[in-house]
Amino acid sequence: MFYREVGQFETSYGADMALFPIRQDRIGFALILAVAFVILPLTGNQFLLNSILIPFLVFSLAAIGLNILTGYTGLLSLGSGAFMGVGAYACYKLSTFFPEVNILVWILASGFVSSAVGVFFGLPSLRIKGFYLAVATLAAQFFLQWCFARIPWLYNDNTSGAIEVSTHTLFGLPVTGPNATPTTRYLVVLTIVVAMAWIASNIVRGRIGRMWMAVRDMDIAAELMGIRLLRVKLLAFAVSSFYVGVAGALMVFLWLGSAEPEAFNIDLSFLLLFMIIIGGLGSIAGAFLGAALIHILPIALRALPALVDLSLGSATIEQLTFMVTGALILFFLIVEPQGLARLWRIGRQKLRVWPFPY
């Protein structure tokens, strides 16, 4: 009923290969975009935009990046938090060297710096797999975080050791710094994330994505079929680190406004890993769902007691939030070990055949 697909024929190869081949999906997606681009910026207050939506989008982008590496190519990484840091520090250095250049250029350029660092730390992936690779990327995490804290050049010798973002403008409007409104920043982040998610979903459906998945499923078989492991694995590291790096630059420049090395610690890497595991490995939508569950759910839970006029004290609420979030994560993983994206896929399939399930 919801998905009456009768009469929708694909008459060209292009239509057959479309991102959303079913009309209802296209309408639904357009609705989501309309809400995100028009309704939310018009109605959202500072808390909704700045503390819920911007971080959600930033984490989604980073999760897409990690998903390319871990979900699509099967290379486990615990260094994604540090790669976000590389993006952030690269953007900071570039924008302080050349403050007159448009900040968006530097945000994207910092992705390439992160990419290069990612390829370097990806080299061991040619020899080691699985948990051993996780340990190698863990080394990257610790080494890079040490650099952020110990190399004064990276933070321009600030006594506090933190990096601070000054004001940059885009079309005359401030997009970074204290004068940028949450709405402007949200729209900039949203545009970048939508564009990069669209590119990612096309990469993973195409030749490159298929090579990644072949490597993930069995790298020896992939090699026998003529896929060059060296190039493919390093390409996965490069693309993944690019996404993660851009997310890191967005995090500092358009969300936090300043950052200490501690912001890119191992917890952030784990958080991103949990997002893609809960959201669904090897799924772009899963990155968004995972980011929503990990970031928005605790905030919503913390707001609940105030809503029903229950004064619990901030510490009690905090503890309860931890417990409930943990329990929900366990629950979702028991119900569907392959993540929320898989749950959505099953639900969608049921809706398509409803009311005549078979």
Next chain:
Amino acid sequence: MKKTNRALKILAGAALALTLAAPAFAPAAAEDSIYVPLFTYRTGPFSGSGTPIADGMHDYLTMLNERDGGIGGVKLIVDECETGYDTKRGGECYDAVKSKNPVLVNPWSTGITLSLIPKASVDKIPILSMAYGLSASAKGDVFPWIFNPPATYWDGLSEILKYIGDGAIDKLKGKTIGYLYFDAGFGKEPIPLFQQLSKEFEFTLKLYPVAPADMQNQSAQWLDVRRDKPDFVVMYGWGAMNATAVKEAIKSGYPMDKFVSIWWPGEADLLSAGDGAKGFKTLNWHGVGTDYPALRDIKKLVVDAGKSLAPKDEFGGVLYDHGVYNSVLIAEGIANAQKLSGKKIVTGDDVRRGLENINLDAARFKALGLEGFSAPIKLSCADHNSHSAAFIQQWDGAKWVKITDPITPDTEHVQPLLDDAAKAYAEKNAGWPTRTEGCDNKS
């Protein structure tokens, strides 16, 4: 497929809960009260330090509500927001309270303070970072919205060095001094001054950074201490780091009376280390204990009435009293703002003016029921700090004992560095606004 059906229902339920929760993000602002948010942390590895401070701040303001009906007849809404000492969560708290017209914020974390400093002048919300945060923000002409009384971390360091140098830093020539610090914004803050003084007065400075992740595992740092044998160890620690440092110092046999800390270790940090902690010294600027009329009021109206979360042994402790002092500054800022603006319900801008007019002399402290609690403090438009003297207190195994007279900071060395740092901050943040805010108190 039954299983997925149920899962879908749950998903729908979760979505519904989120929708329901949405209005909670747009809270109503009361018209006849003053909203005072407190950023606190009662959970996580810093809760040991954060909880007593949160209780002290909360209880004093609650006592004002109970005893006087607020300030100037206006009730205070005291609202805690849990930050967990995490900068990201601090930003979240800031966004959450901003729409409720807060008259000021207390970040209680140097990291959060640093991230809020640029926002303060845009949002017109003053920041009170009592004896923490950016040292350079003491300069009111560059940072009109930031207040960090009664002393900066740099003042504190010069006071400690004066103490261990027997009254003058130049007596430290040839000595070795270790600096054990929390390796984040807070602990790094005094390093430039430390390095400059070490060069000028020719003492050797050894740095022992403790990464936030390693707070409870300092064996590596104390191994270095044993190797270097510094004549004194100065500590800038927070949370679980303080207790661990004291335990490690005992384990490595470091003489406790050569171990001097900035004003943050609390009683619990030392009690957990046992008898060996006897002799440990910290800097402090106010009285400890409950022997003040205001604290007796807190006891009667708040603690005994069950309106406080503070356990018995925490009430009146040094960190609890830090919290009380912080709230005294808040209350004084609001009271001054009411006087200056003639309004009952004051705004952030009024409170900024109020804080610039703080003049807590002995008589005023007595009027507040805190006679002899602390040395006088006076702020002005140019001086947001007052650079107060602080004394050394020593742990006798059960309580703090004041062992020195107040030691004044070494202004001669601190002030030029402070001026440079404020200038550098404004330069690095291109477009930093020059002060346009009016001034009621030029002196």
